[in-house]
Amino acid sequence: xxxxxxxxxxxxxxxxxxxxxxxxxxxxxxxxxxxxxxxxxxxxxxxxxxxxxxxxxxxxxxxxxxxxxxxxxxxxxxxxxxxxxxxxxxxxxxxxxxxxxxxxxxxxxxxxxxxxxxxxxxxxxxxxxxxxxxxxxxxxxxxxxxxxxxxxxxxxxxxxxxxxxxxxxxxxxxxxxxxxxxxxxxxxxxxxxxxxxx
Amino acid sequence: xxxxxxxxxxxxxxxxxxxxxxxxxxxxxxxxxxxxxxxxxxxxxxxxxxxxxxxxxxxxxxxxxxxxxxxxxxxxxxxxxxxxxxxxxxxxxxxxxxxxxx
Numbered sequence: 460x461x462x463x464x465x466x467x468x469x470x471x472x473x474x475x476x477x478x479x480x481x482x483x484x485x486x487x488x489x490x491x492x493x494x495x496x497x498x499x500x501x502x503x504x505x506x507x508x509x510x511x512x513x514x515x516x517x518x519x520x521x522x523x524x525x526x527x528x529x530x531x532x533x534x535x536x537x538x539x540x541x542x543x544x545x546x547x548x549x550x551x552x553x554x555x556x557x558x559x560x561x562x563x564x565x566x567x568x569x570x571x572x573x574x575x576x577x578x579x580x581x582x583x584x585x586x587x588x589x590x591x592x593x594x595x596x597x598x599x600x601x602x603x604x605x606x607x608x609x610x611x612x613x614x615x616x617x618x619x620x621x622x623x624x625x626x627x628x629x630x631x632x633x634x635x636x637x638x639x640x641x642x643x644x645x646x647x648x649x650x651x652x653x654x655x656x657x
Numbered sequence: 658x659x660x661x662x663x664x665x666x667x668x669x670x671x672x673x674x675x676x677x678x679x680x681x682x683x684x685x686x687x688x689x690x691x692x693x694x695x696x697x698x699x700x701x702x703x704x705x706x707x708x709x710x711x712x713x714x715x716x717x718x719x720x721x722x723x724x725x726x727x728x729x730x731x732x733x734x735x736x737x738x739x740x741x742x743x744x745x746x747x748x749x750x751x752x753x754x755x756x757x758x759x
Contacts, residue, residue, distance in 0.1 A: 473727045482730050486737040493741045501748035512698070520689065527685050535678045538720045542674070545667045641720045648712045651685075652705035656692035 466627045481635045485642050492646055495596050499653060502588040512657065514589035517582060519573055523655045526569045527647065533562030534644040537611075537637045544630040549622055552633075556615040559640070563608045570601055593654055600650060603643045610636055677719045684712050 463469075464476040472479055503511045540555035577583075577590075584594040614636055621629040688708045696704065718724040723731070 472729055474729065479729070482733055486733055489737050489741055490744070493744045497744045497748055500745060501751070504748065504752050509698075520692075524685065524689050528682060531678065531681045531685065534681075534716060534720050535674060538674050539671070542667050542671055546664055638721055641716055644720075645713050645716050648716065649706075649709050652688055652692070652709050656688065657698075657702055657705055 466625075466631060475631055477631060477635045478638075481638050485638065488642060492596075492599070495592070495599065496649070496653075499592050499596070502592055506588055510587075511589050514587050515593075515654065515657075517577070517580065518593075518655050519576065520655050522569055522573055523651055526566050527651050529562050529565050529569070530644050530647050533559050533566070534641050536562060537640045541630065541633045541637050544622070544626070544633055547626075549619075552622075553615065553619070556611060556633075560608060560611055560615060563604055563611070566604060567601065567608075570597065596650055596654065600643070600646055603646070607636075607640050607643055611640070673719055677715050680715060681712055684708055688712075 462476070466475060468475055469479075536555045536558040540552050540559060543549070543551035543555055582590055584591045614633060618632075619629070621632070688705060691704050691708065692701065694701075694704075723734075
């Protein structure tokens with residue numbers, strides 16, 4: 460039996476089912492990260508005045524800026540991969556999706572460099588409340604990047620066969636994966652200033 | 658599959674995506690530059706979060722197509738935003754309480 464409303468819109472919602480599903484999932488993700496942002500506010504208010512800023516001085520701003528630019532670039536290549544399918548250009552889709560994965564890998568490598576530099580200086584989540592929330596927030600975000608990469612890799616390689624049989628459904632799948640990916644980018648846009656710059 | 662009309666529509670979208678990308682890159686540099694300004698903590702937080710909110714709105718509005726999305730999604734997100742702000746104010750309330758106990 461075919462899954463209903465994978466391409467055509469449901470009359471009552473005006474959306475195809477996966478789109479409503481991903482937005483409800485992203486709403487739950489807002490609350491997941493919201494809880495941790497709330498914890499950040501709580502810990503910052505609870506710390507001695509200026510301590511959070513001082514503790515954060517060990518972080519590498521140029522590397523984090525580069526990572527921000529990489530993640531923004533990956534959002535553009537992601538939306539371009541969807542636009543390529545809309546324009547019926549499958550080869551371009553493969554190129555842009557490959558670039559998105561490359562950006563994601565670059566982001567993780569930089570994060571690995573950052574983490575190992577901290578561990579080399581004996582900075583761990585237990586060092587102080589700033590690093591507790593820093594490692595929790597960036598670690599959870601990193602897990603979202605890894606999860607996204609698994610899905611994107613599937614759509615880049617084995618899952619892309621669907622383009623030959625059900626191109627419209629495949630295009631919708633890429634749109635949905637893209638919505639998740641842009642959300643991960645959006646979370647980083649807020650993590651970057653609160654952890655590295657303030 | 659795309660019709661001729663869709664093709665023109667998507668090509669105009671691509672131009673918007675590139676403009677948004679440039680704006681996001683510039684705003685990232687502005688965020689970093691602003692962090693070196695001699696501002697009070699409150700002013701620095703306000704400025705950084707304002708720039709981040711502009712960047713976030715660009716990503717949500719254009720890359721996630723929220724600007725042209727159906728009303729149902731807007732309503733879901735408004736409800737989520739409401740709960741998100743409640744979640745943000747819970748710790749604030751505890752500090753107000755603490756100050757009153759003083």
